[in-house]
Amino acid sequence: MQGNRSFVLVSRPRGIPSESDFAIRSHRIPEIGKGEFLIRNHYASIDPAMRGWLDDRPSYLPPVAIGDAMRAGTIGRVVASKAPGIKLGDWVKGINAIQDYSVGRTGDSNRPVDPGRVTSMSHYISVAGGAGLTAHVGINRILRPVAGETLLVSSAAGAVGAVAGQLARLAGARVIGIAGGADKCRRLTAELGFDHAIDHRGKDADTLLAELVAAAPEGLDMVFENxxxxxxDAALLHLKKHARIALCGLISEYNSPPIGARNLKELVFRSATMRGFTLLDFPEEIAPATGQLIDLANSGAIICAEQIEHGLDNAFQTFLNLFVGGTSGKLILKLI
Ligand SMILES: NC(=O)c1ccc[n+]([C@@H]2O[C@H](COP(=O)([O-])OP(=O)(O)OC[C@H]3O[C@@H](n4cnc5c(N)ncnc54)[C@H](OP(=O)(O)O)[C@@H]3O)[C@@H](O)[C@H]2O)c1
Known part of the structure; x- marks a missing residue:
């Protein structure tokens, strides 16, 4: 019988994950019971949040247990069903794992998605997945740009940042992106419509501040912080009065002890607001925002930036690339 290969956590990493923290294991393809369906996973979303799930402490989702397949958002196709309303051949999106086959159950996270609405099923992971939706709520529910305001986005060529910057541009904001390397910076302005890009590689806060001042002499109305x-540190020193910061993530701290923000007192001096958020804070936005983002991508109003890697055997290297600047756009592992 054909097996079910999974990308399994075998030890908890300290610092940057190692290949030896994971293994590819093969088991029998699971049998399904009443109310269940078998999903052949086609795409897995590879996300910075996965690093948090490797630690033995709760975040907004519990840790992945040693010996379990690595949790991931997936898009797959139903190959067997004993669940009402789920048919053979349906495409489903849900929180499953990096593995060939997963079992879905009535009432779990898996929901059918319409292949006719998108030009690639991967869009349900990128622009219409967690990354695009997080950008959408960060821009439209937290920052609420007004035409003419200036926004700074960090990791701007990344999955969330690329969509956040494009949405703010559509709202009439001037958008500056920070990214690592000349290629990503060129992409931001030449392809994604950002007004200005700053390469952060090898630069300290003082140098970044000088470049920010040159790019936006009037100061920053908004920061989308990833x-x-x-x-x-540089952005905090260049805020306008009443600036707002959407704190989406802090990827520079995920593999090391917290670095901390050095200039938080600027929030006081400038009567500024910093608000952390997750997509889970806005469940009512998910359905309408998904539809809007698909329409924007289909019309070309938003460029859907994706980096698609191939094969379960490549899962570790793909994941690692998130933390060494080796990614551009939404990182996706194509499993079949
Ligand atoms: N709040 C929520 O609900 C939510 C949801 C999704 C994601 N997030 C957070 O949003 C942020 C972006 O997520 P994403 O999925 O779009 O990932 P991403 O930005 O595509 O992440 C990968 C990129 O992060 C940058 N990076 C990694 N380590 C860095 C470091 N030490 N210093 C500077 N840059 C570094 C690199 O880009 P460069 O080469 O350009 O530096 C890398 O290519 C993350 O912090 C994530 O945890 C939050």
């Missing part, structure tokens, strides 16, 4: 570290 990274932390020197970029955030």
């Amino acid at each position: 990274v932390g570290g020197p970029g955030l």
